[in-house]
Amino acid sequence: MITPSSPFSIWCSLAQKILRAASCVLAWTLVMSVHAATAPDGRALAEQVREIANETGTSRAKKEKRISNAVRVATVAATAYQTESSKISAVALEFAERAAAAAPKFSETIGSAVAFTPAVTKIDGMTARVRATAAAAAKLPAPRYEAVAAAPAGASRARxxxxxxxxxxxxxxxxxxxxxxxxxxxxxxxxxxxxxxxxxxxxxxxxxxxxxxxxxxRRYRLHATLDVGARYDDNVYLNHGDEADDVIATVAPGIDFAWGERANAHGALAYRHAFQHYLDDTSENVNLGRGSAAFGFIGNRLSFQSSAAFQQSNQNNGDVAVLGENAAFRRxxxxxxxxxxxxxxxxxxxxxxxxxxxxxxxxxxxxxxxxxxxxxxxxxxxxxxxxxxxxxxxxxxxxxxxxxxxxxxxxxxxxxxxxxxxxxxxxxxxxxxxxxxxxxxxxxxxxxxxxxxxxxxxxxxxxxxxxxxxxxxxxxxxxxxxxxxxxxxxxxxxxxxxxxxxxxxxxxxxxxxxxxxxxxxxxxxxxxxxxxxxxxxxxxxxxxxxxxxxxxxxxxxxxxxxxxxxxxxxxxx
Structure with a gap:
């Protein structure tokens, strides 16, 4: 007979909770995805413009035509159903700035494409503001850093x-x-x-x-993060022969802060704190932190960069595998x-x-x-x-x-x-x-x-x-x-x-x-x-x-x- 406190009933209860949580996450994802489909996204436009501008074997005239069309289509789609002038202005200025920063040599084309979309032309003074914003963005320094995202020490430098x-x-x-x-x-x-x-x-x-x-x-940004994941590892201890597998669940709240995106002085801070749970108890559950910081200054003749990264790990590597012990070593x-x-x-x-x-x-x-x-x-x-x-x-x-x-x-x-x-x-x-x-x-x-x-x-x-x-x-x-x-x-x-x-x-x-x-x-x-x-x-x-x-x-x-x-x-x- 299955008692209320038997392992089977506990696992059934846990499975139900996981399914309910997954249903909520998927429902929220669907809602956010539908919203994002109609929400303006200047980053996507900037990426598209950058790709066109960097193409090889394409004449400048063709690039200008394609960039102008891409910018105009994106701006129209983002402003077509907007009625508030303030929101239309914000979208137009964002698109002009991001696109021009992504392809400075085509800033005039970009400024004109945004400025002469129907919704923008109806706002007094916006045509000149948009073109001026595009011109100014083209003259700014390129973004100084990529996302400092508490990357693991030794991880891919691209992050x-x-x-x-x-x-x-x-x-x-x-x-x-x-x-x-x-x-x-x-x-x-x-x-x-x-x-x-x-x-x-x-x-x-x-x-x-x-x-x-x-x-x-305009130069300081902050956002909170939550990373949730699970991994299956078929040889947790990296042993030869006597292998132990496990499923490790991780929940990692964090925070990112960045400043000076296009300034001579620039930097970023990030921290994640991961709570790891080993479902089959191959190791004790652990809390692991990882953080990073970066600061730089660009001068006329002298430039300076500094950074720091801290990573806690509860995973074995080739150096410790030689002992063949059934344990995960903290580092x-x-x-x-x-x-x-x-x-x-x-x-x-x-x-x-x-x-x-x-x-x-x-x-x-x-x-x-x-x-x-x-x-x-x-x-x-x-x-x-x-x-x-x-x-x-x-x-x-x-x-x-x-x-x-x-x-x-x-x-x-x-x-x-x-x-x-x-x-x-x-x-x-x-x-x-x-x-x-x-x-x-x-x-x-x-x-x-x-x-x-x-x-x-x-x-x-x-x-x-x-x-x-x-x-x-x-x-x-x-x-x-x-x-x-x-x-x-x-x-x-x-x-x-x-x-x-x-x-x-x-x-x-x-x-x-x-x-x-x-x-x-x-x-x-x-x-x-x-x-x-x-x-x-x-x-x-x-x-x-x-x-x-x-x-x-x-x-x-x-x-x-x-x-x-x-x-x-x-x-x-």
């Missing part, structure tokens, strides 16, 4: 502020990414991409500022950085920065690390969009508790900028050295960089590559080579697809830092992931992700295979 993505003053280009180079085990970023609720909209390059943000002024990561660029002359500039990385394990079994890096590079401009240069990076790294310090150097040459009309990026190759007191010096080839190839107006390929020294969780000195390729497609402003693959080779040397038993090994790690993200409107978006990971090692207990499937919803106001 956080980096100097490479920041427009700077003439002859000045901040090159170093102040968020440190995520030197914790790189395979972690794949699982965190699939495990964490996706932050930001499906729009590639969106500034993160939504129409529903609380606008404190905290902190990345701080600052970088500056100074224009010496019309053709030359110098970039310098400081970076701080910290990894902390809660278990005494493992050793985290601290690293301070000081990079310096000198650049010479060979063309309007390409610079070549070289320099050196000095780094001091030491284990979490006690042990010897490593002193590393990276001497390098390379280039950055637009290599072709479609290919942009940065690439540096050189010679790396590592010295630890009492041990032989280690050296070898060093790589650092990434490329972005825009295959079409709606798709691109991104390649990143690196070869560097690191400190393993057991105190090993690790030589790690990593290569990642990612395809990103945005067929519409609301829909985004991603497919990625990563290969990582790790050569674990002796445990020279902490004196742990020698577990020297070599690993070959592969991963592949597929994801889809869709924005229903300004308030609701969802993402579906699948991740496969496989690690082959010279030590059997370090080998593992893992599948993760996750579904996340993002609510914003």
């Amino acid at each position: 956080t502020l980096t100097p490479e993505t920041v427009a700077v003053a003439p002859h000045v280009n901040v090159e170093y990414a102040p968020v440190a180079q995520a030197r914790a085990p790189a395979i972690q970023e794949e699982v965190e991409r699939a495990a964490s609720p996706r932050v930001g909209s499906a729009r590639d390059g969106d500034t993160g500022l939504k129409a529903t943000d609380v606008v404190l002024s 905290d990561q902190l990345n701080l950085g600052a970088a500056s660029a100074f224009s010496i002359s019309e053709k030359t500039s110098v970039n310098a920065g400081v970076e701080y990385d910290q990894v902390r394990y809660r278990s005494d079994t493992f050793s985290g690390s601290e690293a301070v890096s000081l990079p310096v590079r000198l650049f010479w401009k060979t063309s309007a969009k390409l610079e070549v240069g070289g320099g050196a990076t000095y780094r001091v790294e030491e284990p979490q508790r006690v042990g010897a310090k490593a002193k590393d150097w990276f001497y390098n040459l390379g280039a950055k900028g637009d290599f072709t009309e479609r290919l942009t990026g940065r690439f540096f190759v050189g010679y790396r050295t590592r010295e630890v007191e009492g041990f032989e010096r280690d050296d070898g080839l060093g790589l650092e960089g990434g490329f972005d190839y825009r295959a079409s107006a709606k798709s691109r390929l991104a390649l990143s590559l690196s070869r560097d020294f690191a400190l393993g969780a057991r105190g090993e000195s690790v030589t790690r080579s990593r290569y990642a390729l990612r395809w990103i497609s945005t067929p519409t402003p609301f829909l985004r697809f991603e497919v990625g693959s990563t290969y990582q080779a790790s050569d674990y040397g002796a445990s020279i830092f902490t004196g742990n038993p020698n577990l020297a090994r070599t690993d070959d790690f592969w991963s592949g992931d597929v994801s889809m993200a869709y924005s229903f409107n300004q308030w609701i978006s969802t993402s579906l992700d699948y991740l496969f990971r496989n690690n082959q090692s010279s030590i059997a207990t370090a080998e593992f295979s893992n599948n993760i499937l996750s579904w996340n919803w993002q609510l914003r106001y």
Whole structure:
């Protein structure tokens, strides 16, 4: 007989509650989607205009005609059923500003297209105001940052502020990414991409500022977020053979604040606090925080960028998998950085920065690390969009508790900028050295960089590559080579697809830092992931992700295979 307190009755009650909650969410989504279908969306128009303006092989005259038609259709659709002059004016000014900022060279065409729509022409003085707004928007600096969205430490740079993505003053280009180079085990970023609720909209390059943000002024915006998701993990501990699966539910409220979207001084703050529940009790339920901050200043000759990221994780990685324990190990990561660029002359500039990385394990079994890096590079401009240069990076790294310090150097040459009309990026190759007191010096080839190839107006390929020294969780000195390729497609402003693959080779040397038993090994790690993200409107978006990971090692207990499937919803106001 089933008693009221039996496990079966409890699960039935829980299932009913989940179904009711899901019904409410779906009903709200439908209502919001219908509303969004008729609501003006300047972001979508800006994205459409940007795509047309950036098309190759199309004459300017054709671009002007297509942009004018797109702007006129969008403005008419957004104002056709409006009767209040104030609302029509707000829509017209927003569309003119966003579209002109997206395609400054076509600001006059855009201003005329908005100004001469029927609803706008009926308002006294609006024609001149709209055209003036478009002209002013074209002269403003480009948006300074992408959405700083409390991205996981080491996660894709496209979701956080980096100097490479920041427009700077003439002859000045901040090159170093102040968020440190995520030197914790790189395979972690794949699982965190699939495990964490996706932050930001499906729009590639969106500034993160939504129409529903609380606008404190023209330069200050604030919005609250709620990320809800669940993931199925078929090998929570990354064990070899004795695998345990679980479903992990996550609820993560948060807040985002940004200022100075098109100002010389600009920045953003974000924080998420995730409540994770393991349905099959493979781990204790945990509360995890992640936050980020960014600030920058663009001057005539000097530019400055700084950023910080903090991430708490309750997931294993390849470094700890070798023990084969049935436990999930807690880890905290902190990345701080600052970088500056100074224009010496019309053709030359110098970039310098400081970076701080910290990894902390809660278990005494493992050793985290601290690293301070000081990079310096000198650049010479060979063309309007390409610079070549070289320099050196000095780094001091030491284990979490006690042990010897490593002193590393990276001497390098390379280039950055637009290599072709479609290919942009940065690439540096050189010679790396590592010295630890009492041990032989280690050296070898060093790589650092990434490329972005825009295959079409709606798709691109991104390649990143690196070869560097690191400190393993057991105190090993690790030589790690990593290569990642990612395809990103945005067929519409609301829909985004991603497919990625990563290969990582790790050569674990002796445990020279902490004196742990020698577990020297070599690993070959592969991963592949597929994801889809869709924005229903300004308030609701969802993402579906699948991740496969496989690690082959010279030590059997370090080998593992893992599948993760996750579904996340993002609510914003």
